[in-house]
Amino acid sequence: MGQRPxxxxxxxxxxxxxxxxxxxxLEEIVVPPGTVLYExxxxxxxxxxxxxxxxxxxxSMSDGRSAEIGxxxxxxxxxxxxxxxxxxRGPARCVAQMxxxxxxxxxxxxxxxxxxxxxxxxxxxxxAHRRSLIxxxxxxxNRLHDAEQRLARWLLTAHDLTGTNQLSLSQGFxxxxxxSRRTTVTLAAGALRRRKLISYRRGQIQILDHARLKGAACxxxxxxRNLFQNFYG
Amino acid sequence: MGQRPxxxxxxxxxxxxxxxxxxxxLEEIVVPPGTVLYExxxxxxxxxxxxxxxxxxxxSMSDGRSAEIGxxxxxxxxxxxxxxxxxxRGPARCVAQMxxxxxxxxxxxxxxxxxxxxxxxxxxxxxAHRRSLIxxxxxxxNRLHDAEQRLARWLLTAHDLTGTNQLSLSQGFxxxxxxSRRTTVTLAAGALRRRKLISYRRGQIQILDHARLKGAACxxxxxxRNLFQNFYG
DNA sequence: ACCTATGTGTCTGATAGCGAACATAAAAAT
DNA sequence: ATTTTTATGTTCGCTATCAGACACATAGGT
Numbered sequence: 004m005g006q007r008p009x010x011x012x013x014x015x016x017x018x019x020x021x022x023x024x025x026x027x028x029l030e031e032i033v034v035p036p037g038t039v040l041y042e043x044x045x046x047x048x049x050x051x052x053x054x055x056x057x058x059x060x061x062x063s064m065s066d067g068r069s070a071e072i073g074x075x076x077x078x079x080x081x082x083x084x085x086x087x088x089x090x091x092r093g094p095a096r097c098v099a100q101m102x103x104x105x106x107x108x109x110x111x112x113x114x115x116x117x118x119x120x121x122x123x124x125x126x127x128x129x130x131a132h133r134r135s136l137i138x139x140x141x142x143x144x145n146r147l148h149d150a151e152q153r154l155a156r157w158l159l160t161a162h163d164l165t166g167t168n169q170l171s172l173s174q175g176f177x178x179x180x181x182x183s184r185r186t187t188v189t190l191a192a193g194a195l196r197r198r199k200l201i202s203y204r205r206g207q208i209q210i211l212d213h214a215r216l217k218g219a220a221c222x223x224x225x226x227x228r229n230l231f232q233n234f235y236g
Numbered sequence: 237m238g239q240r241p242x243x244x245x246x247x248x249x250x251x252x253x254x255x256x257x258x259x260x261x262l263e264e265i266v267v268p269p270g271t272v273l274y275e276x277x278x279x280x281x282x283x284x285x286x287x288x289x290x291x292x293x294x295x296s297m298s299d300g301r302s303a304e305i306g307x308x309x310x311x312x313x314x315x316x317x318x319x320x321x322x323x324x325r326g327p328a329r330c331v332a333q334m335x336x337x338x339x340x341x342x343x344x345x346x347x348x349x350x351x352x353x354x355x356x357x358x359x360x361x362x363x364a365h366r367r368s369l370i371x372x373x374x375x376x377x378n379r380l381h382d383a384e385q386r387l388a389r390w391l392l393t394a395h396d397l398t399g400t401n402q403l404s405l406s407q408g409f410x411x412x413x414x415x416s417r418r419t420t421v422t423l424a425a426g427a428l429r430r431r432k433l434i435s436y437r438r439g440q441i442q443i444l445d446h447a448r449l450k451g452a453a454c455x456x457x458x459x460x461r462n463l464f465q466n467f468y469g
Numbered sequence: 470a471c472c473t474a475t476g477t478g479t480c481t482g483a484t485a486g487c488g489a490a491c492a493t494a495a496a497a498a499t
Numbered sequence: 500a501t502t503t504t505t506a507t508g509t510t511c512g513c514t515a516t517c518a519g520a521c522a523c524a525t526a527g528g529t
Contacts, residue, residue: 060372064455069376069380070375070379070380072376084364084368085365087365087368088358088361088362089361089365089366089468093368093369093372094463095369125321128320129320129322131364131368132322134368135317135320135326135367135368136326138372138375139293139295139326139371140327141375142295142371142374143295143297143303143327143378145375145376146379147297147302149485173506173507174506175507182376183487184486184488185506185507186486186489187486189506189507189508190485190486190508192507193507204495204506205494205507206496206505206506206507221297222297230327382514382515383515383516407477408475408476416517417517419479419519420515420516420517422477422479423479425477426477436477437477437525438477438526439476
């Protein structure tokens with residue numbers, strides 16, 4: 004298992020010496036779980052390159068209900084869509100789901116870098132490309148699959164992005180992520196625990212059996228995992 | 237009401253004389269409803285600039301169920317995500333929902349144009365940007381809103397993209413689009429008809445009262461409509 | 470006029486999830 | 500040690516949707 008290395012795949016894919024010149028302009032920062040990396044409907048202040056930890060992009064409705072539309076780890080840059088062009092406001096906000104170590108930079112400055120450097124732009128475009136395809140799959144998954152399948156998918160993806168089987172998340176937060184009620188998550192998690200695929204206690208979830216948990220997840224887990232492969236290869 | 241003009245907003249936003257040189261390399265074509273513009277998991281043969289009509293991008297699961305993840309009219313280029321870079325296979329296929337008049341071009345040729353021309357690339361990036369934001373909203377909508385709200389949203393969006401109140405679609409196809417069962421669509425459509433917001437008969441749906449239909453739709457209609465505004469402005 | 474495809478209405482029973490309430494338990498704060 | 504906050508377990512009735520079946524209506528082809 005072990006923690007992922009503190010690398011960001013996009014930054015590491017940049018050619019030298021350009022990579023070093025970028026790093027020198029980045030601010031290394033550690034933020035606690037719950038930190039909002041950027042807000043919905045606002046121009047983002049910073050762009051973030053995650054080194055370790057995960058963050059969720061979430062869309063909230065006016066009645067307060069919400070659903071996760073993307074889970075981000077140490078690949079890519081956030082918010083990558085907003086770098087592409089035009090007005091930079093979107094319906095999603097981004098929240099750290101655990102302690103995150105990241106490099107950050109003023110968003111307008113990174114927009115200028117996107118215009119200036121073809122090497123950097125190409126990597127951002129690859130990131131946006133993959134992420135759009137992943138989002139496509141998740142959009143359909145949100146409609147077609149039930150809470151237990153989506154919970155299993157989410158746990159496996161979170162494991163892949165963090166390298167740990169131990170996730171610190173309450174069922175209430177998982178309900179926001181999955182776009183379901185807390186009681187629905189409790190039932191789904193209880194069903195997975197009864198089958199000994201996971202265990203949990205008060206905000207700590209542990210994956211016990213990856214192979215069988217994959218069987219409980221919808222096909223979207225595998226589809227998305229394939230899209231994550233060779234992100235910049 | 238009346239039909240939309242036979243223009244593609246992206247093409248029309250190109251500066252002259254470059255625009256004319258692009259047009260000269262495009263093939264003008266009319267395709268019937270049901271035509272697949274590109275398949276899932278395959279490298280697309282053509283890129284399409286729609287002039288009139290609408291097409292749906294759909295994701296299908298292995299059990300045969302499917303959901304629409306995007307509705308495309310005379311803005312933009314399809315498949316815009318695949319132009320961004322890297323491997324060009326995605327989980328979505330694209331189907332014409334009515335007769336489409338479009339300009340098409342070999343996909344690899346348009347990829348080269350994307351690399352070559354900054355003016356063209358900028359417009360594609362704006363398209364991909366807006367579309368990613370719209371897709372984000374739809375991904376959450378698919379999870380959080382019921383069939384009747386989503387049906388109302390879809391009908392209004394289809395109207396906005398085609399300029400007509402008369403849509404030729406069976407409830408069976410609407411079920412595929414909305415990711416629901418045909419009987420669920422029948423119930424939702426029946427409820428809207430009882431309130432005199434729409435009328436329909438055998439594959440023909442008509443919007444009767446836009447204002448009140450908007451009231452029956454979820455907030456996602458307005459959110460997405462705002463994102464469509466000033467696409468290239 | 471007939472047949473056939475397809476679209477629609479409408480039943481069933483079954484299930485997933487909602488929405489709200491309440492009890493318990495564990496951690497955190499004082 | 501006590502209080503407060505938060506997380507989880509569990510109940511209830513209710514609704515939306517599923518899954519399957521069948522009847523009927525309509526449009527198109529012959």
